Amino acid sequence: MDYGKLTRRGALGVAAAMTVASSANAAPDEATEKVQGIGGFFFRAEEPKVVAQWYADNLGITLTPTSYDQTPWRQEAGTTVFGPFRQDTKYFGDMAKQWMLNFRVANLDKMAAQLTAKGIKVEIDPETYPNGRFALLHDPEGNPIQLWQPGGVDRG
Numbered sequence: 001m002d003y004g005k006l007t008r009r010g011a012l013g014v015a016a017a018m019t020v021a022s023s024a025n026a027a028p029d030e031a032t033e034k035v036q037g038i039g040g041f042f043f044r045a046e047e048p049k050v051v052a053q054w055y056a057d058n059l060g061i062t063l064t065p066t067s068y069d070q071t072p073w074r075q076e077a078g079t080t081v082f083g084p085f086r087q088d089t090k091y092f093g094d095m096a097k098q099w100m101l102n103f104r105v106a107n108l109d110k111m112a113a114q115l116t117a118k119g120i121k122v123e124i125d126p127e128t129y130p131n132g133r134f135a136l137l138h139d140p141e142g143n144p145i146q147l148w149q150p151g152g153v154d155r156g
Contacts, residue, residue, distance in 0.1 A: 061073050131151065131152055131153050132148055
């Protein structure tokens, strides 16, 4: 497989298939410690407070706690793909953007309608893929965000 031409949707499908295949044949590897998941996503923003509030208001991501007494955002367990892309990929859109977040959603149509009602442009991909459905939007600073409703071979 040519991973240089692999799309995000394809990567999710490959990850799902590999997870199913490897879990059936996997022997415990007690010598290698592995990360348990993503513990944070940190990025630069021209207006960090405005962007953080946008994610809270529109996607339900709790603001970063300002004390240890506050509860941070907790995500539901599910598929996560860690997928570096070629530097010249057009998949993220604007070449100046170096990352794209993909969020799992339970109901893509409902989430898209909710965002659209707030004046946020959401482009739903009309195709249903073997691993689900996708939509694209951007945060206030133009960073690409993909929404994914798992389905088919990957239930998320």
